[in-house]
Amino acid sequence: MTSSIVAHVSNSGHLDRLFIDGEWVLPQGQGRASVIDPSTEEPVAQIALGSARDVERAVAAARRAFVTWSVSSPRSRAELLTRVHALILERTELFAQAISLEMGAAIATARAAQVPIAAEHIRVARDIVASYPFVTERDGMAIVREPIGVCGLITPWNWPLYQITAKVGPALAAGCTVVLKPSELSPLSALLFAQVMHDAGIPAGVFNLVNGEGAEVGAALSSHPDVDMISITGSTRAGVLVAQAAAPTVKRVAQELGGKSPNLILADADFARAIPAAVAAGMRNVGQSCSAPTRMLVPRERLAEVERLACEAVSAMVVGDPRSPQTTHGPVANRAQFNRVQDMIGVGMAEGAKLLCGGLGRPPGLARGFYARPTIFSEVHPQMRIAQEEIFGPVLVLIAYDSVDQAVEIANGTVYGLGAHVQGQDLAAARAVALRIRSGQVHVNNPAWSPHAPFGGYKRSGNGREYGLEGFQEYLETKAILGWQSARA
Incomplete structure (x- = not known):
């Protein structure tokens, strides 16, 4: 099964490519990383690593796509997420085998937990956006909730698909566009997810994937002036580095970090x-x-x-x-x-x-x-x-x-x-x-x-929340329009 999973990803041509602006493209540099099977300590595949120049391409694509995606109807966004959800479930075994290979999850756990609960984040985001009140009225004014913009999403290796969907689902539902940097240690399930997004009909530039190391790709995303929000799941040390890189551009930073529960x-x-x-x-x-x-x-x-x-x-x-x-x-x-x-x-x-x-x-x-x-x-x-x-x-x-x-x-x-x-x-x-x-x-x-319970930390475990309604709202800005009733009359 190991060889068949690698062959599936390799035959699609994805191991040496990034997903940018709706296409599988070659990276600007020549960086490579081996995918190691932790059960044997042997390399089973190599992936291409992106660079700061690839981040520039992906952010530019996401910025262009935001113009139309941000004003698309909640219904159309929900319909896209419905297709994504169905494709993840349809490909459960493929995802489960990939996760087991890339980070060692027991196959029973991958099938029963890693994949199905990842799909739940997409379903919940779909359900929320279908009925969310983006405009409410209070005291003669309108309170408008709008997508924050281009979001850089940095995900870890321990729950590779689950952490991707926990961020991508609500970000897209809110009307944001995204650039995903998955862990280079568990990239196979991320590449399969990018193919799901493509097959679901995601508009060009709305979802982008740049594999790479944190020191280059993660830092480039965190500091980029056209990225409006960074969401990272990782160690407290990594979260601090991302926050420091993001500080000069005063972007929103959501951090789900370490714990000792x-x-x-x-x-x-x-x-x-x-x-x-x-x-x-x-x-x-x-x-x-x-x-x-x-x-x-x-x-x-x-x-x-x-x-x-x-x-x-x-x-x-x-x-x-x-x-x-x-x-x-x-x-x-x-x-x-x-x-x-x-x-x-x-x-x-x-x-x-x-x-x-x-x-x-x-x-x-x-x-x-x-x-x-x-x-x-x-x-x-x-x-x-x-x-x-x-x-x-x-x-x-x-x-x-x-x-x-x-x-x-x-x-x-x-x-x-x-x-x-x-x-x-x-x-x-x-x-x-x-x-x-x-x-x-x-x-x-x-x-x-x-999947509805908000998740996030006090103290050095981070800030912001993921999952459910609270996780969805992390990707929104709040605008007050005074004189709303009189202007409408």
Whole structure:
């Protein structure tokens, strides 16, 4: 299947091209990047990298297209998104295989989560724009919501299609035009998405894709005077660099950045259900999610019970070939991230945390590939590095607390504030705790994911919101027209 996915993208001629102004075009430079299969550590394809000159071409195309796309009818934009949504679902297996190949997602996860929930962002954007009140009246004036303009969209490698649709869907629905820079580490699904946009009939220049490295393409987008907004999902370090590059042109910057999310288990929780669910949430996508609840806060008197339940949950995980249907957890997505995970496991051991399961090196029987052992530390002090720094891998820490007040203090005691979980049978008590946690999302008792729930961070986890109505409105400007009623009369 690996060769067939690469052949599909290669035969279309897309590996050596960018999508600009409605056409697949050769880049201005000669830069190339290898796509590495993290399960084998072997290159499986090469893509062309764009440059600042390609960004210039793409932004110019987007600026021209904005003139007509910004005043197109909401109905026509909704119809386009309907076609995009249908094509993503129609090509689910193609996308799933590409994502599994480029960043190591278990194929079952790619099919059940990575692709279908990516499609949901398109559907929700379609539904919102179909009924959104772009003009409302108040106190004799009109409040007009208009598209902000040309948007540069920078997306990461961990949920490659999902993060693309979370930005592209609402931006296009709002009437903006876009230049997308996907991660050069997971570009295959992005190229397939660009083909979906083409096949759906996107007008020339409305959607553009420029592969490339952050230091050149990302910086060129962020600083470009004709880009009105930058939206980035990535590390806090990357978000800072983008904001700095964007500052001289005073463009809007939306940032969805790092996290160190807590999972606060209240004393009355059903531990037999809550702990396995908490472990699964923390290690979903091999822990490579910015909102992953990787700090489990538990009552001190129940710590031994939690340790047992957590290790039992890890023992049921199947780490291995991501193309096998039996695999629950594939490799970490790339070498740099694998090294980061190994380094931080070593840090936890050096700090004196109690290693319950996992540890350094690959799981038994896996001689190559970026496979990390699902790892749990206990007796972790809240100020240890493994409790403060984002690891972005299958590493979970257990922190004991003596009172709910102390637990909330620990939960809020990092520089991040992206996500959080609270588990407890007394719903009023769980809600009260949720209201005290400083984060953009709080999940009470493991609810189903919702594409309508706004997502974004407090503190160094970023600013702005994605998903649903709030994510759609990030791409709008607000205009007040006074004297509206008298002018209309």
